[in-house]
Amino acid sequence: MAQFQSLPGFREFYPDAFARRSHIFRGWRRAAHAYGFSEYDAPVLEPLDLYKAKSGDEIEAQLFSFTDKGGREVALRPEMTPTVCRLVGARANALKRPIKWCSIGEFYRYERAQKGRERAFFQFNCNIFGEPGPEAEIELIGLLVQALTGFGLTADDFYVRLSDRTLWLHYLASLGLDEARSKAVLGAVDKFEKIGDDAFKGYAEAHGPLPEDVKAKVLAFLKIKSLSALEETLAPIGGESLQARLADWRKLVNGLAAMGLGEFVEVDFGVVRGLAYYTGFVFEAFDRKGELRAIAGGGRYDDLVKKLGGPDLPAVGFAIGDVTMGLLLDQRGLMPSFGPAAEVYVVIGGEAERAAAFLDIAGLRAAGYRVEYPLKDLAFGKQFKAAAESGAKLALIYGGDELAKGVVKLRDLADRSEHEVPRAAVVEAVRDHLSGGA
RNA sequence: GCGGUCAUAGCUCAGUUGGUUAGAGCACAAGAUUGUGAUUCUUGGGGUCGCGGGUUCGAAUCCCGUUGACCGCCCCA
Numbered sequence: 001m002a003q004f005q006s007l008p009g010f011r012e013f014y015p016d017a018f019a020r021r022s023h024i025f026r027g028w029r030r031a032a033h034a035y036g037f038s039e040y041d042a043p044v045l046e047p048l049d050l051y052k053a054k055s056g057d058e059i060e061a062q063l064f065s066f067t068d069k070g071g072r073e074v075a076l077r078p079e080m081t082p083t084v085c086r087l088v089g090a091r092a093n094a095l096k097r098p099i100k101w102c103s104i105g106e107f108y109r110y111e112r113a114q115k116g117r118e119r120a121f122f123q124f125n126c127n128i129f130g131e132p133g134p135e136a137e138i139e140l141i142g143l144l145v146q147a148l149t150g151f152g153l154t155a156d157d158f159y160v161r162l163s164d165r166t167l168w169l170h171y172l173a174s175l176g177l178d179e180a181r182s183k184a185v186l187g188a189v190d191k192f193e194k195i196g197d198d199a200f201k202g203y204a205e206a207h208g209p210l211p212e213d214v215k216a217k218v219l220a221f222l223k224i225k226s227l228s229a230l231e232e233t234l235a236p237i238g239g240e241s242l243q244a245r246l247a248d249w250r251k252l253v254n255g256l257a258a259m260g261l262g263e264f265v266e267v268d269f270g271v272v273r274g275l276a277y278y279t280g281f282v283f284e285a286f287d288r289k290g291e292l293r294a295i296a297g298g299g300r301y302d303d304l305v306k307k308l309g310g311p312d313l314p315a316v317g318f319a320i321g322d323v324t325m326g327l328l329l330d331q332r333g334l335m336p337s338f339g340p341a342a343e344v345y346v347v348i349g350g351e352a353e354r355a356a357a358f359l360d361i362a363g364l365r366a367a368g369y370r371v372e373y374p375l376k377d378l379a380f381g382k383q384f385k386a387a388a389e390s391g392a393k394l395a396l397i398y399g400g401d402e403l404a405k406g407v408v409k410l411r412d413l414a415d416r417s418e419h420e421v422p423r424a425a426v427v428e429a430v431r432d433h434l435s436g437g438a
Numbered sequence: 439g440c441g442g443u444c445a446u447a448g449c450u451c452a453g454u455u456g457g458u459u460a461g462a463g464c465a466c467a468a469g470a471u472u473g474u475g476a477u478u479c480u481u482g483g484g485g486u487c488g489c490g491g492g493u494u495c496g497a498a499u500c501c502c503g504u505u506g507a508c509c510g511c512c513c514c515a
Contacts (some may be wrong), residue, residue: 005488008506055515062513077515079458111513112439277515293514319515330440349473377472384475399473411474 009111009119019338021122024151024322024329025104028124031147035139037102037126042083044106048073053308054082054277064108064119076108080125081301081317083310088129089310098136099129116293116324127317132302134252136316137281141256144285144296144318145264148325152334155263156296158287163271165248165299166280170242171221173235175214181207187219190272192222222269227253227367230267252281283318287328295328296320345387345413346373346429347380349399357398360408360426367427369434388413394433396426 006012013021032039065075077083080103084347088099092368103125113119120190126143128136131423141160148158159314165186172182191199204211210218224230227249234246256265273282282299286292305313344364348357357373364371374383389394397409397418407420410429421429 006505051515059515062515081515107515109514112511113507114510115508117514272515296515347474379471380473381471381475384473386475388475395474397473401473413475416475 003027007119009113011052011118012267012382013339014318016338020326020335021322023336023338024326025122025124027150028102028104028147029319030394031143031150032102032124032126033144034146035100037100037143040084040087040101040103041105042080042087042103044077044108045074045076046083048075050082050086050308051075051078054304062109062111064110075197077105078106078107078109080105080123081127081304084125084127084317085305085308085310088127088315089305089308089313092129092305092311092313095129097130100139101129102126102309108435113235116321116327118323122322123319124322125317125319127297127315129305129313129315131316132314134248134255134281134414136314137252137261137283137300138255140298140316140318141265141283142259142261144283144298144317144320145261147320148285148295151235151325151329153328157328157332158264158285160251160265160283160285160296161268161271162265162283163267163269163273164245164249164281165272165278167245168221168269168272170218170239170245171237172218174237174239176240177214185210188271189222189270191216192219193270224269225267227267272297273297277304277307279303281316287331292327292362293324295324340391341370342372342390342392343370343434344372345390345392345393346371347383347387347397347399348373348377349380349397349403350377353398353400353403356403356423357396358397360398360423363427364430367431394430396430 011017029039032355046065048060051063053057059078060075063075063078065073068074084101084103088095088101092099099201103126104122106120106122108120111117111119124147126140126147128140141162144160168189169179169182172185177185181203181220184206188199188203200210200215221233224233230249231246234242253265253267270285271282271414273284278299279302280300283297284294285296286294296318298316300314302314302318305311305315342423346357346361361371361373372386372392374386384395393413395411395413397411399409400408402420403423405420406423407430408423408426409418409420410433411418412433
């Protein structure tokens with residue numbers, strides 16, 4: 001047993017695990033590219049105050065934070081949102097709109113590791129800045145869906161739950177609740193799905209029992225699962241801001257439907273999301289079976305750029321984590337296995353043939369082919385076995401007989417056919433074989 | 439931060455009421471096989487039984503502590 005092991009919640013990526021991680025990153029980048037997002041990155045270590053400013057002092061308990069040798073209070077980044085808000089805020093006036101940015105980075109949270117949650121994990125973060133309307137949400141949710149379907153996941157595997165803090169607050173105001181009471185109700189709504197009626201205990205402690213008729217309306221609102229049901233509930237209430245918000249909802253839901261994403265999206269006002277900097281639409285992606293933690297989450301935070309010292313700039317964003325998404329891909333059999341992937345295996349007769357083989361190996365590699373050969377002398381039988389295991393489609397045989405004739409024997413490892421080619425034409429022969437044969 | 443379960447080879451696991459030198463399969467390596475591959479056979483390397491302490495003539499096995507993993511709570515940006 002090793003004397004030192006990795007810290008709790010930190011993962012080591014042996015080559016097979018690294019290949020899986022790369023597969024995930026590739027899929028994310030492919031989707032972001034299709035949607036026209038530009039990739040950026042930023043420091044892993046940030047001033048602690050950046051996170052306190054965004055989320056409050058209590059956040060520190062869940063951070064990898066410490067004092068550096070210069071006496072600075074610092075923290076490993078637990079998320080990308082404050083960083084990207086700072087970056088965009090600093091150059092907001094010079095950036096072409098709409099600002100569509102994405103990144104893939106590692107994040108660190110000092111929390112108890114659990115299934116689907118590590119202390120170090122990767123996230124795909126996507127943001128749109130400068131667009132106040134639901135058009136930004138349409139674009140982002142579209143990207144979110146494609147970032148998952150790109151791996152072969154379907155609407156049978158996951159869905160996106162759509163909710164709205166703005167609409168909640170307007171609706172609760174129409175029920176006669178002030179701001180403090182509304183926030184307490186939202187806290188209860190957040191917990192209701194998990195613990196049921198007990199969720200309202202916190203509200204009762206702070207503000208006295210919630211009137212039964214109000215509570216009934218809140219629970220009925222929670223059950224709304226479609227735009228038409230939403231319209232039915234809100235139409236009789238009237239009120240300018242409420243109706244304007246309803247128009248935003250129509251735009252969002254209809255826009256997503258027009259993109260063909262209707263089956264991926266569900267209206268669900270049970271989604272509120274934790275730390276209260278979200279200002280509008282919020283959304284979360286879950287597996288359909290409900291076995292895993294949230295796959296992705298996001299929403300609008302129009303106040304955050306300004307709060308962090310930038311201009312008044314509306315913002316929407318989401319993040320997908322690599323851990324839960326990887327588990328889902330495993331469960332659905334969508335994680336490919338990554339074996340060795342040599343294209344050409346060079347069989348070398350012995351020490352005398354090695355120099356000639358090396359010259360051609362170097363030439364093939366310079367041409368971009370992935371070429372393997374035995375580092376030490378091996379019996380022919382062993383070399384052919386190694387060639388088969390290397391994943392190569394063809395073998396080049398450098399034996400004494402061949403070199404005496406100035407040729408190389410080219411063997412197709414799949415159909416076991418062989419023919420000789422002049423050494424001078426090895427690169428061309430390999431190119432023809434790999435492009436034509438496949 | 440708080441509970442519950444668990445910890446034996448790189449992986450999956452055996453290991454009897456405490457009893458000699460802790461085993462198997464897979465994986466890895468060498469040979470059978472010095473010019474042709476998925477089989478087979480032989481052999482080998484790899485363990486202070488998570489770590490520390492205790493009980494005992496004797497501990498992988500029983501007890502205590504500790505670390506880690508998993509599950510749940512809190513939280514989940």
